[in-house]
Amino acid sequence: MHVRTGGFPVLIMAVACLPAGTGPGQTLSTRHRNAAMPEIPSKDDTHTTFRYPLRWRIMDALNGGLDRFWPARMSPYTGWALIMPALLLVGVLVLGLFEMADNSLHTLDRATFRLSEAYTLENYQTVMESATYGRVITRSVFAAGLTVFFTLLLALPYAYIMVRTTSSAVRKALLVTLFLPFFIGQVVRAYGLLIILGTTGVANNALGLVGIEPMRLLFNFPAVVFGLVQYMLPFAVLMLAPALTAIPRETETAASSLGANWVQGFRHVVLPMAKPGLIGAGLVVGTLALTDFAMPAMLGGGSQDFIANAIYDQFFRTADQGLGAALALLLVVLGSVIVGIVISIFGAGTLGMGNRK
Amino acid sequence: MTDPIAAKENAPRVARDVAVRASHVSMDFGNGVLAVNDASFELEKGRFLTILGPSGSGKTTLLQMIAGFQKQTAGEITINGKPVDAAPPHRRSIGMVFQKLALFPHMTAAENVAFPLKMRRFNPRQIAGRVDQFLDLVRLGGYGDRRINALSGGQQQRVAIARALVFEPDLLLLDEPLAALDVKLREEMQLEFRRIQHQLGVTTINVTHDQREALVVSDNIIVMDGGRIQQQAEPVELYRAPENPFVAGFLGLSSFVDGSATADGNLKVGDIVVQGTSARDFAAGTRVVAAIRAEQIRLAGTSEALGACDMKLEGRVADTIFEGERQMYVVEIGALSGATFRVYHHDPDSFGLFRVGDPVALGWNRRDLKIFSPAA
Numbered sequence: 001m002h003v004r005t006g007g008f009p010v011l012i013m014a015v016a017c018l019p020a021g022t023g024p025g026q027t028l029s030t031r032h033r034n035a036a037m038p039e040i041p042s043k044d045d046t047h048t049t050f051r052y053p054l055r056w057r058i059m060d061a062l063n064g065g066l067d068r069f070w071p072a073r074m075s076p077y078t079g080w081a082l083i084m085p086a087l088l089l090v091g092v093l094v095l096g097l098f099e100m101a102d103n104s105l106h107t108l109d110r111a112t113f114r115l116s117e118a119y120t121l122e123n124y125q126t127v128m129e130s131a132t133y134g135r136v137i138t139r140s141v142f143a144a145g146l147t148v149f150f151t152l153l154l155a156l157p158y159a160y161i162m163v164r165t166t167s168s169a170v171r172k173a174l175l176v177t178l179f180l181p182f183f184i185g186q187v188v189r190a191y192g193l194l195i196i197l198g199t200t201g202v203a204n205n206a207l208g209l210v211g212i213e214p215m216r217l218l219f220n221f222p223a224v225v226f227g228l229v230q231y232m233l234p235f236a237v238l239m240l241a242p243a244l245t246a247i248p249r250e251t252e253t254a255a256s257s258l259g260a261n262w263v264q265g266f267r268h269v270v271l272p273m274a275k276p277g278l279i280g281a282g283l284v285v286g287t288l289a290l291t292d293f294a295m296p297a298m299l300g301g302g303s304q305d306f307i308a309n310a311i312y313d314q315f316f317r318t319a320d321q322g323l324g325a326a327l328a329l330l331l332v333v334l335g336s337v338i339v340g341i342v343i344s345i346f347g348a349g350t351l352g353m354g355n356r357k
Numbered sequence: 358m359t360d361p362i363a364a365k366e367n368a369p370r371v372a373r374d375v376a377v378r379a380s381h382v383s384m385d386f387g388n389g390v391l392a393v394n395d396a397s398f399e400l401e402k403g404r405f406l407t408i409l410g411p412s413g414s415g416k417t418t419l420l421q422m423i424a425g426f427q428k429q430t431a432g433e434i435t436i437n438g439k440p441v442d443a444a445p446p447h448r449r450s451i452g453m454v455f456q457k458l459a460l461f462p463h464m465t466a467a468e469n470v471a472f473p474l475k476m477r478r479f480n481p482r483q484i485a486g487r488v489d490q491f492l493d494l495v496r497l498g499g500y501g502d503r504r505i506n507a508l509s510g511g512q513q514q515r516v517a518i519a520r521a522l523v524f525e526p527d528l529l530l531l532d533e534p535l536a537a538l539d540v541k542l543r544e545e546m547q548l549e550f551r552r553i554q555h556q557l558g559v560t561t562i563n564v565t566h567d568q569r570e571a572l573v574v575s576d577n578i579i580v581m582d583g584g585r586i587q588q589q590a591e592p593v594e595l596y597r598a599p600e601n602p603f604v605a606g607f608l609g610l611s612s613f614v615d616g617s618a619t620a621d622g623n624l625k626v627g628d629i630v631v632q633g634t635s636a637r638d639f640a641a642g643t644r645v646v647a648a649i650r651a652e653q654i655r656l657a658g659t660s661e662a663l664g665a666c667d668m669k670l671e672g673r674v675a676d677t678i679f680e681g682e683r684q685m686y687v688v689e690i691g692a693l694s695g696a697t698f699r700v701y702h703h704d705p706d707s708f709g710l711f712r713v714g715d716p717v718a719l720g721w722n723r724r725d726l727k728i729f730s731p732a733a
Contacts, residue, residue, distance in 0.1 A: 253426055254459035256446045258520065259476035268472070272463040 080165030104325035144290040147228040155236035167226025190298040225297040240354035243277020376402040376560040382432030394584035406573040411580035452521030467501030491519040531563040605648040612698040631727035632668040653725040666720030
């Protein structure tokens with residue numbers, strides 16, 4: 001048998017060349033492996049080129065400390081420990097909700113300005129029977145719907161161009177434009193819109209240049225929706241961008257090679273594949289718009305109140321905590337029902353964390 | 358008065374039924390190197406062409422230009438005699454199977470196959486029948502209702518093929534769709550591509566870096582390197598008669614020897630004249646390189662044991678590599694200033710005939726040692 005014996009003499013020589021005791025804890029098998037690569041000279045520990053980085057030492061020390069504080073046998077509970085702060089936070093909110101629910105079942109005694117002792121559904125009855133609150137609720141829902149529609153309409157092309165552009169300058173410009181409004185609070189932005197849309201504002205001046213009489217652009221329903229869309233756009237784009245990034249460019253190329261022009265490709269391939277992102281963004285924008293306070297307050301000028309403004313009035317103007325609490329709970333229920341309906345029809349989109357419906 | 362040259366140029370060129378013609382096509386991405394450099398080729402109708410080359414050779418760019426996803430910076434591409442340079446991809450009658458397949462995950466297998474028919478406005482009443490017919494062709498009958506994610510890798514390949522062929526395109530392009538598959542599945546799909554291509558007779562251009570795939574599936578092979586077409590030939594001819602050292606080295610396993618040309622067309626290394634053959638005449642003393650394939654060298658313990666050979670040389674075994682069905686020996690020839698030759702030894706009875714350091718003799722016939730100009 002002469003099979004595969006060619007390398008043996010070299011191997012034995014290499015083993016003989018190794019310094020005695022090449023390292024602590026080195027077993028016969030690892031020494032054998034070193035010997036099988038005779039072209040790599042074995043190095044003294046003093047000449048090693050690899051130094052254990054300081055960063056690693058620090059991490060080791062931290063790990064050691066953590067092991068004492070949270071021993072390995074506790075590891076089954078690590079998940080619970082990590083979620084605890086979040087549970088506490090949500091728990092406090094839920095407690096507050098219970099408190100509010102309790103409040104909503106007492107009416108305000110206008111003589112003492114304290115809540116009545118007896119439990120009653122009168123506050124809910126007041127809301128249901130009031131035409132004003134009916135209008136406020138309808139207006140909030142309608143405005144939220146419009147805001148979702150227009151925001152997605154504008155955010156989709158924005159996100160698409162940002163994701164697909166080959167020019168990094170264009171992408172950076174779009175990103176900066178997107179993030180800039182985040183540094184400016186909602187109130188400041190609403191105030192900016194007041195200046196722009198005012199009777200003597202930039203918009204009316206521009207219209208004046210083409211001979212159109214100044215018109216009232218503020219303190220009406222469209223102004224509020226405009227403000228909301230303007231406010232929500234960055235959120236929607238940020239939620240759509242990852243969904244669009246997840247669509248391989250090759251699928252669009254494939255669509256065009258199969259005979260789809262750009263519009264057909266977008267309609268039949270990009271849009272359905274972006275659906276999870278659209279649903280996720282729509283849900284976030286919708287709930288934020290439904291519960292918004294600043295835009296209707298500032299751009300609506302008191303004539304375009306949303307539910308949040310009505311709640312504010314009850315708590316801080318008329319000091320009717322009971323009625324305010326009832327309105328607040330109705331808002332929570334309304335929002336949950338709408339979100340529930342959307343999820344049951346379309347699935348949770350990107351908010352579903354990969355669970356396809 | 359008619360201009361005879363113009364008349365000839367304007368005459369319909371149907372004599373050989375050319376499906377695809379590229380003339381002097383170049384692609385300049387503006388980074389100082391031409392991705393495709395003056396590529397010209399013709400492909401007859403119904404033939405299976407493979408563009409073979411290492412990564413970065415420009416083969417994918419060439420395919421993208423034929424598909425219309427990129428526009429060449431020079432030259433012209435015609436499909437069935439008509440220049441297509443102005444046509445966007447969706448106006449070309451080209452089916453393409455993509456490297457990552459690019460199936461539509463929100464559709465079923467059948468909906469994927471129906472997509473090009475819908476986009477190309479086929480008669481809606483015929484679509485269902487045609488989709489079934491092509492799913493049967495790729496042996497996926499009954500899988501039409503499956504979601505793409507519920508299909509195996511091989512089944513997804515088949516959907517992609519059906520989708521690219523269902524509208525009966527003039528041309529089928531394959532952009533390395535088999536590269537990501539494991540060896541067994543890849544070999545199975547290679548034969549499937551061949552079967553389907555023969556059955557439909559569709560003109561096909563395949564791009565790959567896998568020389569075995571190119572030899573197995575193609576009627577015709579173009580080897581590309583550095584943006585240039587190195588050689589276009591039928592598989593056997595390409596393998597037997599490479600035109601330059603690159604092709605000789607890219608297909609099969611070749612050993613190379615540097616030397617100078619002799620007046621009688623052989624190779625001179627030091628004082629030794631090595632018998633070889635060349636497709637062209639070199640002036641004596643020109644620097645040349647010679648290549649010989651590993652299976653064309655005979656190996657024995659002594660020169661006498663080699664039998665009749667045009668050329669015999671003695672050397673020593675420098676390395677032995679066991680490859681399963683055969684043994685490869687690396688043999689160093691001291692007389693050729695230490696040039697090494699890689700030799701396949703294919704004897705089922707005597708694996709490991711020689712050991713490292715053993716003296717051996719190599720022999721070959723004159724026609725098998727090819728002499729080329731050195732690669733630029």
